[in-house]
Amino acid sequence: MTVTGVHLDHLATAQQFAATPETWPVAPRFDPVQRWFHRLRIADDHEAWLLTWLPGQETEIHDHGGSAGAFHVYSGTLTEDTVSAGTFGTPKIISRELGEGAGRRFGSHHIHRIVNRSARPAISIHVYGPALTSMTKYRVGPAGLEVLTVERAGAQW
Known part of the structure; x- marks a missing residue:
């Protein structure tokens, strides 16, 4: 992504939000039934979201519809399970734990789950x-990575 000719660093943007929680339009909330999320910003070239996670909450394995991005752990610890090509068509899942202050960039073809x-x-x-x-x-x-659903912005979130 470019902003006036400069490549947008998604992780740096997430870190900027983390450094200024007083500017967030809402305080984080925790929902015992489902993960809570709130969009912090929408711009021409990016958007930013605030998410909360109680112990045991997770996403399904998913992609981002061709968008690149990053996430930053503001507090607590999250595990990212990244899906990559394995041998003989069997996907390989690699887990990475990220603690408070850690972050991760990812490309437009990234498939993962966060737990x-x-x-x-x-x-x-x-x-x-x-x-x-x-x-x-x-x-x-059994046949590898199988599509469950495709969700659309404005319809499912």
Whole structure:
């Protein structure tokens, strides 16, 4: 993504939000039934989201519909399970734990799941560019990665 000829650093943008929680339009909330999220910003070339995670809450395996991005762990610990090509068509899942202050950039073809496997709540900030228009959710089945649903911005979130 470019902003007046400069490449937007999604992780730096997430870190800027993390450094200024007093500018967030809402305070983080925790919902025991489902993950809570709130969009912090929408711009021509990106959007930023605030998410909360109680222990055990997770996303499904998903992509970002062609958007690149990053996430930053504001508080707590999250685990990212990244899906990559394995041998003989079997996807390989690699887990990476990210603690408070850690972050991760990802490209436009990234497929992952984020889980709070810790015993305490977590808060994270996610930045995508361009803004999300769709997300495909997957499962790992006997034939490899299988599409479950394709969700559209404005319809499912």
